[in-house]
Amino acid sequence: MSGRIPQAFIDELIARADIAEIVGARVALKKAGSNLKGLCPFHAEKTPSFTVSPTKGFYHCFGCGQHGSAIGFLMAYDNLSFPEAVEALAEMLGMEVPRAVAAADERRGEHDELYALLREADQIYRAALRDSAQAVAYLKQRGIDGPTAGRFAMGYAPPAWDTILNALGTSDARAAQLLEAGLVVSNESGRRYDRFRDRIMFPIRNTRGQIIGFGGRVLDAGEPKYLNSPETPIFRKGQELYGLYEARKNPGKPKEIIVVEGYLDVASLVQFGVENVVATLGTAMTNDNLKRLTRLTERVVFCFDGDRAGRAAAWRAMEAALPYGGGTVELKFLLLPDGDDPDTFVRSRGADAFRALAAGAVSLPEFLVEELNRRVDFGNAGGRARFDAVAKPLLRRLPHGSYRETTLELLRGVMGLSRDVFVQLLEDAPPPVVAKASHAATGKRKTVVQKVINLALHYPRAAARVAGSEQLAALNQPGSDVLRRVLDTAATLGDASAALLLENLRDDPDFEHLERIGAEQPLGIDDEDAALSELKASLENLRQDAVEAANVERIRAGRPLEPRRDP
Numbered sequence: 253m254s255g256r257i258p259q260a261f262i263d264e265l266i267a268r269a270d271i272a273e274i275v276g277a278r279v280a281l282k283k284a285g286s287n288l289k290g291l292c293p294f295h296a297e298k299t300p301s302f303t304v305s306p307t308k309g310f311y312h313c314f315g316c317g318q319h320g321s322a323i324g325f326l327m328a329y330d331n332l333s334f335p336e337a338v339e340a341l342a343e344m345l346g347m348e349v350p351r352a353v354a355a356a357d358e359r360r361g362e363h364d365e366l367y368a369l370l371r372e373a374d375q376i377y378r379a380a381l382r383d384s385a386q387a388v389a390y391l392k393q394r395g396i397d398g399p400t401a402g403r404f405a406m407g408y409a410p411p412a413w414d415t416i417l418n419a420l421g422t423s424d425a426r427a428a429q430l431l432e433a434g435l436v437v438s439n440e441s442g443r444r445y446d447r448f449r450d451r452i453m454f455p456i457r458n459t460r461g462q463i464i465g466f467g468g469r470v471l472d473a474g475e476p477k478y479l480n481s482p483e484t485p486i487f488r489k490g491q492e493l494y495g496l497y498e499a500r501k502n503p504g505k506p507k508e509i510i511v512v513e514g515y516l517d518v519a520s521l522v523q524f525g526v527e528n529v530v531a532t533l534g535t536a537m538t539n540d541n542l543k544r545l546t547r548l549t550e551r552v553v554f555c556f557d558g559d560r561a562g563r564a565a566a567w568r569a570m571e572a573a574l575p576y577g578g579g580t581v582e583l584k585f586l587l588l589p590d591g592d593d594p595d596t597f598v599r600s601r602g603a604d605a606f607r608a609l610a611a612g613a614v615s616l617p618e619f620l621v622e623e624l625n626r627r628v629d630f631g632n633a634g635g636r637a638r639f640d641a642v643a644k645p646l647l648r649r650l651p652h653g654s655y656r657e658t659t660l661e662l663l664r665g666v667m668g669l670s671r672d673v674f675v676q677l678l679e680d681a682p683p684p685v686v687a688k689a690s691h692a693a694t695g696k697r698k699t700v701v702q703k704v705i706n707l708a709l710h711y712p713r714a715a716a717r718v719a720g721s722e723q724l725a726a727l728n729q730p731g732s733d734v735l736r737r738v739l740d741t742a743a744t745l746g747d748a749s750a751a752l753l754l755e756n757l758r759d760d761p762d763f764e765h766l767e768r769i770g771a772e773q774p775l776g777i778d779d780e781d782a783a784l785s786e787l788k789a790s791l792e793n794l795r796q797d798a799v800e801a802a803n804v805e806r807i808r809a810g811r812p813l814e815p816r817r818d819p
Contacts, residue, residue, distance in 0.1 A: 257338055259756065261350055262323075263745075265341050266752045269322040272306045274344070277546055278329055278579035280654060291653040293329060294318045308710065309751025310770065320767065321751035330543050334758075343459055344547045346500075363486050366433045369426075370455075370463040373416055373435055377407025377453040377466075380415070384408050387452060390471045394516060395599055400523040404498060404515075405455050409448035409468055416446045434465060434481040448479065454515045456481070456533065457497040467494065467515050467533065478514070480534045490538035493530040493545075494518060500548075502527055508551040510610060511537070513565060517594040524603040529594075537569040542576050551582040553613050558590040570619055574646060577616050578655030584613035617659035620646065625666050639677070647678070700797075701731040702769070704790045708738050709770045711783035712753040715742035718787050727798040734762050735794075 272288055275281065281288040281304060292302035292313040301315035312319040318328060326337040342349050381387050381401070387408040391401055409415065416435050421427035427444060430436035437447045451468030458464050465481030481487055495518040499506065506528040512518060514531055521529045528549070532541060537554070545552050554569045556562035566585055573583050586609060588597055598606045614622070624646075628638045643663075650656040664674040698706070708715035715738070724736055741756050742748065748756075754770050757763055777783045 258350055262755055263752055266755050268345050269341060271309050271322045272304055274322045275304050275311055275325055276580045280578055292316060296652045309749040321755055340547055365429050366486055367462055369420060369429055369433045372420055374455050374463050376419055377409055380410050381408035396519055400519050404519055407453040409451045409453050411450035413445040417444055434484050456494055461497055478534060489533040489535050491540040492533055493541060494533055495530040499528045506549045509545055509549045510553045510555055512555050512594045520595040521598055524598045526603050526606055537572045542573060546576055546581045553584045553586055553610050555586045555594055557593045558588045567623060573616055574649040578651040578653055583616040585619040586610055586613035617662055621662045621666055700790050700794055701729050701735050705735050705738055706769050707783050707787050708742055710750055711780050712742045712748045712750060714780050714784040714787055715739060716746050717784055718791055724794055724798055727794055
């Protein structure tokens with residue numbers, strides 16, 4: 253099922269996961285009896301047909317047929333592979349996938365040398381910072397104190413061209429590994445030299461705390477101001493966030509994560525007591541960044557400088573964030589006063605003033621409409637063409653539902669248009685892609701075997717309490733082998749949810765069929781006691797069928813018949 257991820261670990265993930273919280277972070281849900289209901293994120297609809305069952309750990313859309321567990325939802329919504337979804341869910345729950353079976357980019361021993369080289373380089377940089385009066389003076393001038401420098405393991409790359417090369421490139425093989433790790437550069441003539449020189453060094457860590465790259469900040473004037481490690485086998489800039497590892501060391505799930513642009517902005521805010529701050533790694537906000545952030549917190553505040561460059565960066569982040577609106581995770585935007593960045597603001601005005609400013613950050617719909625109003629002159633004759641070019645591509649990316657309607661209503665108000673005129677303006681936009689419906693129920697009457705499989709998948713605790721599948725050993729009806737595997741798995745698990753039972757059957761050759769059955773209604777049974785009674789009766793009928801089938805074989809073989817037993 254999971255390759256190298258232990259089943260016991262996946263079972264624990266499913267048992268701990270709150271599917272209502274996981275789905276609710278991306279889909280607006282409302283209470284509907286014992287379940288939750290909302291507009292399906294997988295196809296366009298106006299009437300909610302998407303349900304989440306917290307007790308069963310399952311979601312299902314009666315419109316398009318999408319269904320599954322918390323892991324299945326992450327796979328479908330975030331377009332993840334099974335191992336990636338397990339990693340994502342583990343990260344959300346503060347758990348670590350067992351080291352021996354971590355994700356593909358960290359298979360056992362494959363990149364150990366690169367991790368080791370980066371650790372050694374980190375030690376060299378940290379020792380160099382202690383020995384450099386100039387580097388220490390720079391950090392003090394920037395207001396960074398010793399504990400903060402230690403918390404983020406800051407270092408210093410000396411100005412020499414070969415500090416790392418001489419210390420770690422002790423053979424041709426090691427020098428080649430330094431190139432692969434991004435610590436050393438080779439020019440056109442083949443000469444090798446250190447990538448980072450005369451810079452304050454910021455180690456970049458993955459979620460396990462392993463150093464995967466570095467960011468270097470020039471001390472004085474010079475370009476580029478920030479220099480990052482290149483893409484390597486263990487470092488993907490668009491997938492990582494600086495400061496996230498340090499933020500995750502704080503106890504509990506963060507209520508809010510603040511995203512800034514620079515490493516020193518992260519360090520300064522944290523030093524002043526503003527926790528859970530991260531920065532992108534010299535790239536615009538990416539889809540991977542947003543997936544991770546929306547898994548980890550209830551509120552994301554994108555904080556940018558108030559100048560033209562900051563506003564442009566905010567616009568790019570807003571474009572990337574549009575598809576993630578509409579769930580329970582708030583996406584907010586904060587532009588600082590012109591001339592300020594987070595570092596200068598918190599030092600001049602204090603943490604309380606920064607927190608107050610962040611508390612007033614505008615929502616994604618508000619920011620989108622404000623920026624469109626700045627960029628599109630709706631009163632100008634050319635405004636229509638500009639609206640088509642700038643606004644419509646963004647509006648098409650909004651998720652369907654109340655979130656989208658709220659945004660459109662805000663925009664209509666700013667444009668000063670009647671509803672009819674506004675609708676006409678939007679009408680030539682291409683219709684959204686609708687997922688093809690796949691209905692699990694065909695309306696055909698179910699066999700007893702199908703009925704028992706349905707009940708067992710919906711009520712695995714009841715299935716675990718009935719007699720084992722050995723009584724059905726002779727049963728040779730369509731689906732009987734599948735039924736035996738389901739009953740055996742339920743008995744092995746004992747006290748299990750529907751989601752946990754299905755995840756334990758993920759490697760079953762009929763898993764897709766079982767998943768479809770799990771998405772169906774539980775055949776009019778609405779509690780576990782009723783399910784247990786129905787299962788016992790149905791299994792006894794099947795057992796009698798098995799006895800009769802066995803007797804037919806005995807007659808053919810000339811052996812004595814097995815007596816029929818009353819239930």
